[in-house]
Amino acid sequence: MSLRWRLIGGIVMVLTGLWVLTVAWFFFDVRAELRQVLDARMTSSARMVQDLLARDELSLPKASAVATESARPGRLQLPTEMICQLWTLEGQLISAVRDAPLLPAVSIPDGISNQVVKGERWRVFALTDPTHGVRILTAERRDLRRSLMMEMALKLAAPLSLILPVMILLVWVTVRRGLVPLEQLRRSVQARGAEALEPLPGQGVPPELSPLVKALNGLLSRLASAFERERRFTGDAAHELRTPLAGIKTQLQIGRTADGEVRERALAQAEAGIDRMGRLVAQMLMLARLESPPSGREEEQRAQVDEVLAGVIQELRPLAEQSGIELSRQGATLPSAVALPPPMLHAALRNLMANAIRHGGAGGRVVVRGERLPRSARIEILDAGPGLPEVELARVSARFYRAETTEQAGSGLGLSIVAAIAQRYGLGFALANRTDGQGLIASLELPAINRADAGAVRTG
Amino acid sequence: MHVLLIEDDALVGEGIQVGLRLQGVTVDWIRDGHQAAMALPQSDHDVVILDLALPGRSGLDLLRELRRAGRTTPVLILTAFDTVDDRVAGLDAGADDHLPKPFDLQELSARLRALSRRRRGRASALLRHGRLAFDPAALEASLDGKEVALPRREAVLLQLLLENRGQVVSLERIHDQLYGWAEGVESNAPAVHIHNLRRKLGKELIETVRGVGYRIARETS
Numbered sequence: 001m002s003l004r005w006r007l008i009g010g011i012v013m014v015l016t017g018l019w020v021l022t023v024a025w026f027f028f029d030v031r032a033e034l035r036q037v038l039d040a041r042m043t044s045s046a047r048m049v050q051d052l053l054a055r056d057e058l059s060l061p062k063a064s065a066v067a068t069e070s071a072r073p074g075r076l077q078l079p080t081e082m083i084c085q086l087w088t089l090e091g092q093l094i095s096a097v098r099d100a101p102l103l104p105a106v107s108i109p110d111g112i113s114n115q116v117v118k119g120e121r122w123r124v125f126a127l128t129d130p131t132h133g134v135r136i137l138t139a140e141r142r143d144l145r146r147s148l149m150m151e152m153a154l155k156l157a158a159p160l161s162l163i164l165p166v167m168i169l170l171v172w173v174t175v176r177r178g179l180v181p182l183e184q185l186r187r188s189v190q191a192r193g194a195e196a197l198e199p200l201p202g203q204g205v206p207p208e209l210s211p212l213v214k215a216l217n218g219l220l221s222r223l224a225s226a227f228e229r230e231r232r233f234t235g236d237a238a239h240e241l242r243t244p245l246a247g248i249k250t251q252l253q254i255g256r257t258a259d260g261e262v263r264e265r266a267l268a269q270a271e272a273g274i275d276r277m278g279r280l281v282a283q284m285l286m287l288a289r290l291e292s293p294p295s296g297r298e299e300e301q302r303a304q305v306d307e308v309l310a311g312v313i314q315e316l317r318p319l320a321e322q323s324g325i326e327l328s329r330q331g332a333t334l335p336s337a338v339a340l341p342p343p344m345l346h347a348a349l350r351n352l353m354a355n356a357i358r359h360g361g362a363g364g365r366v367v368v369r370g371e372r373l374p375r376s377a378r379i380e381i382l383d384a385g386p387g388l389p390e391v392e393l394a395r396v397s398a399r400f401y402r403a404e405t406t407e408q409a410g411s412g413l414g415l416s417i418v419a420a421i422a423q424r425y426g427l428g429f430a431l432a433n434r435t436d437g438q439g440l441i442a443s444l445e446l447p448a449i450n451r452a453d454a455g456a457v458r459t460g
Numbered sequence: 461m462h463v464l465l466i467e468d469d470a471l472v473g474e475g476i477q478v479g480l481r482l483q484g485v486t487v488d489w490i491r492d493g494h495q496a497a498m499a500l501p502q503s504d505h506d507v508v509i510l511d512l513a514l515p516g517r518s519g520l521d522l523l524r525e526l527r528r529a530g531r532t533t534p535v536l537i538l539t540a541f542d543t544v545d546d547r548v549a550g551l552d553a554g555a556d557d558h559l560p561k562p563f564d565l566q567e568l569s570a571r572l573r574a575l576s577r578r579r580r581g582r583a584s585a586l587l588r589h590g591r592l593a594f595d596p597a598a599l600e601a602s603l604d605g606k607e608v609a610l611p612r613r614e615a616v617l618l619q620l621l622l623e624n625r626g627q628v629v630s631l632e633r634i635h636d637q638l639y640g641w642a643e644g645v646e647s648n649a650p651a652v653h654i655h656n657l658r659r660k661l662g663k664e665l666i667e668t669v670r671g672v673g674y675r676i677a678r679e680t681s
Contacts, residue, residue: 235541238540239513239540239541240540241540242540242560242561242562243469243471243472243513243540243561244469244471244472245561245562246472246475246538246540246561246562246563247469247470247471247472247474247475248471248562249475249562249563249564249565250471250472250475250476250479250562250563250565251471251474251475253475253479253564253565253566254475254478254479254482254565257482258478258482262478262482265478266475266478269471269474269475272471273471276471
């Protein structure tokens, strides 16, 4: 439901309720006052008659007329057609006005009371004067009284009824104006195109909206960096794929126009190029997978370090032989299980080892060392290659980065993948120059799942 | 045509070298930005093919340095980035032409020929000299309209002499054009080609300048 209408609705309901209560109270109050006034008039008229009688200034037959007359003038203009009747104590009518109904003089009690006479409702004041043996009755028809009271009350309440629509209007206007900053914010967010990810201005924002704006800006900046990452990745990827494509195309064109040895070599090169691209695409996909948020379906999260390590070494032996590298394993067996899917651990180790083999320098040695630590297992891969200058060490796991001296065709993504896996699964990954000679040492620290596992000693 | 290729990728580089050689273009191949920076100032190649994405040195920087040093060798840049901005940046940095990857070998060599032609101030593709007409694209010569068969090296040599007619072409330059830097060839091999050319096209065509090289004299109208 709209915020504005919530506010307006709520305030208007409260104010209307109060207004209704006020008007009702006012109304009943006025009615009560009027009733008192009318009653007082009836009473005083009767007493006046009594008084005149006592002073002998009045003849009996005329008495009721006098009383009725007395009820007429006055500033209040309250026409109720008050009647007056005089009766003897025994119930004989002495004097009455016009054609008013005859009140049951004997049964009416003294004072003010409500009576029903011939189907009409009357309010009656009865005064007994034992001295003269008369009962003086003044009465007013209740329906006339009621309409009079209603008329008066409504007249007084009329201005109040104007207040309600004015109040509602003012509330509406005020709420609208009050919500203008919100409306401005909405408009400024809506006006942005899909690409506009700059932060919203924080100035001139009311304190209540400030946290919202901050949160929005946080979201926008996360979106912006996600887009930037994606853009860079697509840009880098396109570039990286185009170069092998160019190579393959050129080789195939040569294959078409040449023959013999040249042709054979060209076709073989083209095929090798396709293989290389295939590997690159696989790595790019893996990297994309690693960098997107985890899917709901989690694969198996337990990897046996030793098993995976042995598998990787076996897989890379042919490459090592081809490159003239001696690949050896040192250190204790690692009994621990670590919390990441086996394919991921495999990919990380494979990339590190392949890197070491490719850049290790021909005729060198690559050593894979395993070490058991209290809470984790550490795997170190050492090569005897040229190493890397310090300044490059930090940049080398950036995507598609290739160090200055690349002899063999690496894809440039290998270390990025290792870094991404390390980040995703909480592994420690470090790359440094060896202190005990030339070359690089890449270390991967894998937190063990089961503490007991990590400290256990296995024989053999 | 004698071309310098600066490209780090093995597959592409080898493809270009072999492919262009099949068309009679001699290619010298440098794979590294630093080496390129050293070799460029001294090159007297007809065209330079420059890949922009070199490890270590930016291709555009190399290009700018080359132009700053006053070298006018035509440069064709190869790149995987081919947005309009990238192309403009390359051309403004001093490149003469641009080819995105992947490219067609035929197109590459046609563009190289065009750049080489321009360098010599020639608009038309055919080289004419008296009764002789030479098509650098097909490496074919014809005398009075009749085709004369020439093996590749001889055709390349003829083209070199024709393109520089009126000037002496040194033996060294001939050697570079025909064989590039890589091959070691006997020093009298050009003489054999010259001999064959004279035999097929007429003795008067090519002059020997003793101790220096050879020359095709300018046409007298």
